[in-house]
Amino acid sequence: MTRLFRSVGAALLLALLLAGPAAAVQPDEVLPDAAQEARARALSVELRCMVCQNQSIDDSNAPLARDLRLLVRERIAAGDSDREVMDYLVSRYGEFVLLRPTxxxxxxxxxxxxxxxxxxxxxxxxxxxxxxxAPSEAVVPLSPEEEARLRAALGEAAPDVTKL
CATH class of the missing domain: 1.20.5 (Single alpha-helices involved in coiled-coils or other helix-helix interfaces)
Known part of the structure; x- marks a missing residue:
């Protein structure tokens, strides 16, 4: 029984470890300068994959996400600031490219x-x-004349008041 619990526990632990975000950045995309690569990764997390739509380009394996990652790295290597890179991508793809719109x-x-x-x-x-x-309107009883006319219209006899 304990062997079963251990194997189930190990499987759950493995599943939890594998459930983390998968970084899709390929080794050939990485910039040689560590500071520039850190900037590129920080920007990539903020940009939406146009194919996956709810994933960042950093997590997506889609070819378009790869192209966007390379474009970000090209702009950073060319000397653009983070704001300039983001502005360039927004001007090219619209605000939909941002995971957190303005x-x-x-x-x-x-x-x-x-x-x-x-x-x-x-x-x-x-x-x-x-x-x-809200309280409904109070029901007002019929007057004796109205009651007599109603009974006459319905063809009923008037009640005998002496028996009541």
Whole structure:
């Protein structure tokens, strides 16, 4: 029994170790200068793979991600600052290339839309609850004349008041 637990534990540990992010950077992509390579890796983590869409180009094995990694390294080797590299990629691919889009223009609407929907839905639920919980109008009994006319219209005999 303990042998089974050990083997299951070892398999779980191996699965957890393998579940970490897979760096897709190939050895031929690495810059010779360690400082430039560190900058390239930091920028690659911030850029979206256009094929995978929810992975950074640093983690993606897609050919386009490789091209973007090489482009980042070329710009860094050419002497561009981090901001210049990011601006170049945004001008070429749009803000979609950023894993964390900026907070301006139409992006503000995209960032705030979920909260606005929640707020409007909450207000709608509150109003619906208040309407349901509000006391309904009191029922006013019919006057004796109205009751007599109703019974006449329905063809019923008037109740005998003496028996009540």
């Amino acid at each position: 907070w301006h223009g139409a992006n503000v609407i995209l960032w705030l839309a979920p909260f606005a929907v929640l707020l409007v839905g909450g207000i709608g639920l509150f109003v619906a609850y208040r309407r349901r919980a």
